[in-house]
Amino acid sequence: MLENTGIPTPEDIDSVFPSEERLNRGAIIVVECYKKIPCNPCYTACHRGGIRPFEDINDRPVVVEDNCNGCGLCIGKCPGLAIMAVDMTYSDTEALVKLPYEFLPMPEPGMIIKGLDREGNFITPVKVIKVLNTKAMDRTAVVSVAVGKPFVRQIRNIKVEPVEVRQADDDVIVCRCSDVSLGMIRGLIRKGYTTFDEIKRLSRVGMGPCQSKNCGPMVLKEISIMTGKSMEALTLGTYRQPVKSLKLGEIADEAVRGHSK
Amino acid sequence: MMKTADVVIIGGGISGCATAYFLAKKGVKNVLLIEKGYLASGSTGRCGAGIRQQWGTELNCMISKHSCDFFETANEELEYDGDIEFKQGGYLLVTSTDKEHEQFIKNIEVQNRMGIHSKLLTLEEAKEIVPFLNTDGLISAAFHQKDGHLNPFHTTQAFADAAKRLGATIMTHTEVTGIDVENGKIRGVRTNKGDVATAVVLNAAGGYSQKIAQMAGVDLPVYSERHQILVTEPIEEILGPMVMSFSLNIYCQQVPHGGIIMGRGDENEPRDLRTTSSWQFLEEMALCATKLLPPLRNAKVLRQWAGLYNMSPDRQPIYGPVEEVEGFYVAAGFSGHGFMFGPSTGLIMSEYILGEKLTLPVETLTLSRIKQNKLVFEPSVV
Numbered sequence: 001m002l003e004n005t006g007i008p009t010p011e012d013i014d015s016v017f018p019s020e021e022r023l024n025r026g027a028i029i030v031v032e033c034y035k036k037i038p039c040n041p042c043y044t045a046c047h048r049g050g051i052r053p054f055e056d057i058n059d060r061p062v063v064v065e066d067n068c069n070g071c072g073l074c075i076g077k078c079p080g081l082a083i084m085a086v087d088m089t090y091s092d093t094e095a096l097v098k099l100p101y102e103f104l105p106m107p108e109p110g111m112i113i114k115g116l117d118r119e120g121n122f123i124t125p126v127k128v129i130k131v132l133n134t135k136a137m138d139r140t141a142v143v144s145v146a147v148g149k150p151f152v153r154q155i156r157n158i159k160v161e162p163v164e165v166r167q168a169d170d171d172v173i174v175c176r177c178s179d180v181s182l183g184m185i186r187g188l189i190r191k192g193y194t195t196f197d198e199i200k201r202l203s204r205v206g207m208g209p210c211q212s213k214n215c216g217p218m219v220l221k222e223i224s225i226m227t228g229k230s231m232e233a234l235t236l237g238t239y240r241q242p243v244k245s246l247k248l249g250e251i252a253d254e255a256v257r258g259h260s261k
Numbered sequence: 262m263m264k265t266a267d268v269v270i271i272g273g274g275i276s277g278c279a280t281a282y283f284l285a286k287k288g289v290k291n292v293l294l295i296e297k298g299y300l301a302s303g304s305t306g307r308c309g310a311g312i313r314q315q316w317g318t319e320l321n322c323m324i325s326k327h328s329c330d331f332f333e334t335a336n337e338e339l340e341y342d343g344d345i346e347f348k349q350g351g352y353l354l355v356t357s358t359d360k361e362h363e364q365f366i367k368n369i370e371v372q373n374r375m376g377i378h379s380k381l382l383t384l385e386e387a388k389e390i391v392p393f394l395n396t397d398g399l400i401s402a403a404f405h406q407k408d409g410h411l412n413p414f415h416t417t418q419a420f421a422d423a424a425k426r427l428g429a430t431i432m433t434h435t436e437v438t439g440i441d442v443e444n445g446k447i448r449g450v451r452t453n454k455g456d457v458a459t460a461v462v463l464n465a466a467g468g469y470s471q472k473i474a475q476m477a478g479v480d481l482p483v484y485s486e487r488h489q490i491l492v493t494e495p496i497e498e499i500l501g502p503m504v505m506s507f508s509l510n511i512y513c514q515q516v517p518h519g520g521i522i523m524g525r526g527d528e529n530e531p532r533d534l535r536t537t538s539s540w541q542f543l544e545e546m547a548l549c550a551t552k553l554l555p556p557l558r559n560a561k562v563l564r565q566w567a568g569l570y571n572m573s574p575d576r577q578p579i580y581g582p583v584e585e586v587e588g589f590y591v592a593a594g595f596s597g598h599g600f601m602f603g604p605s606t607g608l609i610m611s612e613y614i615l616g617e618k619l620t621l622p623v624e625t626l627t628l629s630r631i632k633q634n635k636l637v638f639e640p641s642v643v
Binding site: 104105106133134135178193195197198201202204207208209211238240241242245246247248249251252254255256258 | 263264265291298299300301302306343414415418425426427428430493494495518538543544545546547548550551557558559560561562563564565566
């Protein structure tokens with residue numbers, strides 16, 4: 001029960017969620033303000049009449065579904081972090097959910113992190129789309145995440161921890177020189193390292209005797225798959241000489257021969 | 262892009278990331294670090310990654326010792342989820358001239374006075390540490406076990422991750438295009454991804470520090486020059502310490518993954534921002550390294566690259582505020598040893614920016630020393 005645990009029941013949540021019909025029309029806020037308290041910043045934040053005027057400051061906010069466009073201005077204003085916005089039209093499979101967020105570290109766009117339910121349990125990975133955190137918001141950031149549609153009623157918070165999504169081929173060795181697996185490469189891309197040079201320096205991929213001749217294209221392919229950038233837009237970074245390994249002794253002998261000529 | 266920041270740090274190398282960490286740790290909100298490439302993509306990621314405390318001036322001994330003490334517990338202090346790969350295999354510095362030998366005796370006196378337990382060795386003793394050392398033409402050696410190596414990418418990453426956890430913002434792939442100064446005060450920084458208003462800017466741009474200073478109308482008396490370096494294929498562990506000689510112009514160390522990193526300077530190097538590789542370096546390096554350490558004849562050169570030394574007139578760093586522009590700070594001119602000074606640099610610059618008392622007495626290393634010609638020369642640089 002809400003009174004005992006602070007966690008709303010599925011019935012509580014249904015009572016504040018917009019209708020399916022309204023959800024399918026586009027972005028709208030969901031206000032999980034379950035108790036009467038003297039508080040109205042959500043009402044004063046909105047310029048569109050998205051919250052019905054309060055008759056008494058203790059009133060619970062009521063969303064005017066036709067006025068609200070889910071812009072999210074009220075999300076950062078609610079001291080109870082009770083408001084989120086949901087856009088079910090974001091894509092065929094995912095909804096865009098805007099959540100208030102007051103912890104550190106801040107997530108960064110592109111990260112795939114943990115989506116949590118109202119009890120703090122990890123439910124499903126979510127992708128960070130946008131982080132709004134201006135000075136005027138006074139450290140209540142609004143984080144937009146893409147959430148699989150079936151999870152929309154469950155996801156209410158995030159944890160900025162890369163999600164280990166195990167894939168069947170994670171153990172495949174991409175770099176035989178330095179023993180780097182596909183899973184390690186994917187982990188770095190998920191953390192936001194999306195150039196070959198960055199991944200090379202943190203994992204040693206491409207630093208061994210093959211000098212990225214074998215592993216390079218495989219890493220680029222993975223970056224392309226995970227970021228959606230085309231292969232043509234990706235580069236292997238600076239190529240270093242010599243093209244093939246040379247013994248220091250051979251170079252030294254050649255230098256002596258050259259000088260005696 | 263943030264609209265305002267309390268402090269903007271320009272440069273995502275060790276100096277910038279360490280300063281971001283110390284500022285965030287001390288509670289500064291809105292620290293913004295801007296990096297043109299990616300973290301450690303400049304001098305930090307190109308350096309030889311050696312850590313030594315065997316210096317010739319008290320200041321350098323103090324700064325490097327403080328840094329080394331930090332590195333010993335950095336994985337824990339920074340709560341890094343990787344490994345900074347700290348190896349303390351020592352530095353064996355060899356002498357080949359009488360003058361250098363005399364200098365080492367003086368240096369070791371300074372070092373010992375500063376709590377650094379380095380010692381002078383005979384060539385026989387040096388060969389106990391590196392049995393295949395070719396001592397022909399050498400006179401003596403100096404050794405300090407606590408010197409060594411660190412992975413520069415992971416060390417920088419560790420500082421950056423910790424700074425981010427404490428609330429700092431790091432923007433990579435973002436280029437500073439201008440610095441706004443009004444009535445002698447910093448007003449903001451312009452970038453190719455938007456502008457940010459700020460009253461405090463730290464120039465930690467390494468090889469590009471002079472360019473950044475010019476954006477604020479400041480002429481920084483430093484210049485950059487290329488230094489080349491190479492790494493061999495990984496081989497079994499044969500070399501414990503870094504072997505180094507100022508007179509023979511070589512440093513050479515086997516790093517934990519097995520590759521041997523070596524480099525040398527070139528006194529004819531032009532003063533510009535080039536970081537290309539030359540065949541001439543490869544030949545000179547091969548001749549020098551195979552003479553001093555003959556088994557290296559069989560080590561295969563895997564790759565060579567180059568980075569910039571940002572040289573100051575006395576080869577000591579420039580730390581502190583820039584007098585003519587309020588709110589403008591500089592940490593530059595590291596002359597090839599900025600990486601190993603990183604933790605001290607971060608601490609010093611955070612103290613300058615916050616107006617705190619300096620933990621390390623480095624007041625004599627401000628920019629004004631150069632204008633007043635109060636230089637403190639470091640004799641021991643490759």
